[in-house]
Amino acid sequence: MMAFTIAGRELRSLFLSPLAWAILAVVSGICAWFFLAYLDFFLQMQPRLAALPGGPGAADMVVAPLFSTAATVLLLVVPLLTMRLISEERRAQTLPLLLSAPVSMSEIVFGKFLGVLGFVLVMLAIIAAMPLSLLAGGGLDLGLWAAGVLGLLLLLASFCSIGLYLSTLTAQPVVAAVSTFGLLLLLWILNLASSGGNGGGLFDYLSLMSHFQPLLRGIFSSTDIVYYLLLIGTFLVLSIRRLDADRLQH
Amino acid sequence: MTTAISIQQVHKRFAAVQALRGISMEVPQGAFFGLLGPNGAGKSTLISIMAGLARADAGAIRVMGHNVVSAWRQSRHALGVVPQELVYDPFFSVREVLRLQSGYFGLGRGNEAWIEELLETLSLADKADANLQALSGGMKRRVLIAQALVHRPEVVVLDEPTAGVDVELRQALWHFARRLHREGHTILLTTHYLEEAESLCDEIAILNHGQLVTRDSKQNLLARYPWRTLHITVDRTSFQLPEALVPLLTSADDSCLTFRLHRERDTIGAVLAALQAAGLTVVDLSTEEVGLEEVFLRLIGQSGEGP
Numbered sequence: 001m002m003a004f005t006i007a008g009r010e011l012r013s014l015f016l017s018p019l020a021w022a023i024l025a026v027v028s029g030i031c032a033w034f035f036l037a038y039l040d041f042f043l044q045m046q047p048r049l050a051a052l053p054g055g056p057g058a059a060d061m062v063v064a065p066l067f068s069t070a071a072t073v074l075l076l077v078v079p080l081l082t083m084r085l086i087s088e089e090r091r092a093q094t095l096p097l098l099l100s101a102p103v104s105m106s107e108i109v110f111g112k113f114l115g116v117l118g119f120v121l122v123m124l125a126i127i128a129a130m131p132l133s134l135l136a137g138g139g140l141d142l143g144l145w146a147a148g149v150l151g152l153l154l155l156l157a158s159f160c161s162i163g164l165y166l167s168t169l170t171a172q173p174v175v176a177a178v179s180t181f182g183l184l185l186l187l188w189i190l191n192l193a194s195s196g197g198n199g200g201g202l203f204d205y206l207s208l209m210s211h212f213q214p215l216l217r218g219i220f221s222s223t224d225i226v227y228y229l230l231l232i233g234t235f236l237v238l239s240i241r242r243l244d245a246d247r248l249q250h
Numbered sequence: 251m252t253t254a255i256s257i258q259q260v261h262k263r264f265a266a267v268q269a270l271r272g273i274s275m276e277v278p279q280g281a282f283f284g285l286l287g288p289n290g291a292g293k294s295t296l297i298s299i300m301a302g303l304a305r306a307d308a309g310a311i312r313v314m315g316h317n318v319v320s321a322w323r324q325s326r327h328a329l330g331v332v333p334q335e336l337v338y339d340p341f342f343s344v345r346e347v348l349r350l351q352s353g354y355f356g357l358g359r360g361n362e363a364w365i366e367e368l369l370e371t372l373s374l375a376d377k378a379d380a381n382l383q384a385l386s387g388g389m390k391r392r393v394l395i396a397q398a399l400v401h402r403p404e405v406v407v408l409d410e411p412t413a414g415v416d417v418e419l420r421q422a423l424w425h426f427a428r429r430l431h432r433e434g435h436t437i438l439l440t441t442h443y444l445e446e447a448e449s450l451c452d453e454i455a456i457l458n459h460g461q462l463v464t465r466d467s468k469q470n471l472l473a474r475y476p477w478r479t480l481h482i483t484v485d486r487t488s489f490q491l492p493e494a495l496v497p498l499l500t501s502a503d504d505s506c507l508t509f510r511l512h513r514e515r516d517t518i519g520a521v522l523a524a525l526q527a528a529g530l531t532v533v534d535l536s537t538e539e540v541g542l543e544e545v546f547l548r549l550i551g552q553s554g555e556g557p
Contacts, residue, residue, distance in 0.1 A: 002353075002354060002356065005350070005353040005354060006354075008353075009350050009353075012341075012342075013339070013341040013342070016341040016342075017341065092337060092338075092339070092340070093333075093335050093337040094337045094338065094339055096301070096303050096331075096333060096337070097333070097337065097351070097397065098354070099301075099302065099303055100301040100302055100303055100326060100329075100331055101326060101351070101354035101355060102322070102323040102324075102326040102327055102354070102355060102356070103354050247302070247303065247304055247305045
């Protein structure tokens with residue numbers, strides 16, 4: 001399938017770019033620092049927590065806060081990865097080389113999405129591996145960990161699809177990055193409006209955070225999964241439509 | 251002869267500008283076809299529609315019998331476009347770019363031999379592992395040609411391939427284009443250099459204002475302008491020109507005379523004989539054949555606007 005060829009090319013070009021390596025190093029460094037800070041806090045609190053019946057364990061005190069922090073860090077970082085997906089090709093005028101190949105718009109968009117998601121998965125693997133190191137010295141609620149990883153994966157895939165769509169709208173990667181960050185932040189904090197009363201339910205449903213927090217607590221709800229799949233699918237379809245519209249305009 | 255490119259009543263509008271107004275023509279298989287026209291004539295729009303980068307408002311284009319909209323995969327397999335701009339992906343080497351482009355056409359390891367042959371043919375072998383950023387403009391142009399040929403297309407579109415290139419590379423590109431043509435490829439060339447079209451193409455179409463002004467063989471086009479220019483220098487500055495030559499004279503500067511001769515009615519021998527009969531000795535003589543440029547300017551002028 002051509003989408004995998006495009007994904008491979010995208011992934012390779014990301015690994016050939018110094019920006020991606022810098023991002024990988026910075027994200028790993030920040031998350032490792034937070035992981036150690038949460039672990040240190042947990043170890044300090046452990047004697048008191050042990051006295052509580054059904055008190056929180058390492059997964060609650062380390063894994064969930066780490067993944068939550070990682071989500072915030074990646075909200076800042078993913079736009080830098082997605083900004084160049086289409087807009088850079090527009091700017092460098094290399095998009096026609098791809099569009100004139102016997103590859104469908106769906107394959108182009110899906111390939112680009114898979115390529116950047118592959119890079120993001122590397123970051124996710126590094127972040128997810130940190131709490132697993134706790135298994136060497138004790139127990140870890142792997143169910144909670146797995147739910148958190150799934151939540152982070154769906155969240156990052158949503159970031160990528162939104163970033164990809166906004167990258168199709170402009171020939172300026174910086175504009176794509178800033179607009180992606182703006183939209184992601186808006187979707188992230190949308191649930192804050194739900195405390196205001198009218199329309200709160202809708203904002204709460206639309207918020208990325210509202211669907212991420214339950215998974216961090218180990219609550220697996222099909223509503224949350226469907227929300228993310230719909231969000232990813234919607235922005236991928238919008239990207240296809242946007243590129244298709246180019247053919248009509250140009 | 252079968253048709254390589256069939257263009258039927260193609261219309262395209264961009265906002266207030268009607269870029270193509272019902273263009274219809276056919277490019278025979280194996281032709282070296284020149285698509286000429288001033289800026290804004292619609293050449294690039296037509297190529298974009300052919301390559302699937304734009305969609306026609308009406309009409310149809312077929313490449314090797316495949317409709318570019320309904321059978322777009324097949325038509326793009328049959329077409330290779332060398333773009334006018336020097337566009338490149340800065341992350342990859344020459345060989346990687348060709349492998350990726352080959353991958354877009356679903357060609358895997360089996361195409362490696364052809365990629366190596368392309369690298370050799372286009373003198374890119376010693377730069378195969380160099381990053382595209384490090385290459386000169388001429389080398390980048392060769393890479394673009396290799397990219398367009400990586401899937402062995404039957405029809406090759408060269409969109410102003412020699413724009414801004416030096417004489418040596420231009421000669422090399424002409425040589426390569428002729429070779430492609432000899433090997434059976436149908437070549438569609440757009441260029442602003444009319445001597446290039448005259449030298450390479452056997453059939454020519456001229457567009458202006460989105461309309462087809464003419465489409466004919468090069469010989470027929472040149473024959474439409476049946477004049478040639480004769481420059482003669484005589485041994486005197488003051489003389490009486492024979493009466494028979496007066497209608498043919500276009501300019502006279504001291505001893506230098508310029509005549510416009512009809513290819514069939516007027517002969518050089520008759521002019522020389524008339525001058526000799528008048529007692530004039532010819533010191534120097536040169537002729538100037540009509541070129542495609544004169545035909546182009548005349549046709550474009552007739553259709554409304556100069557280049």
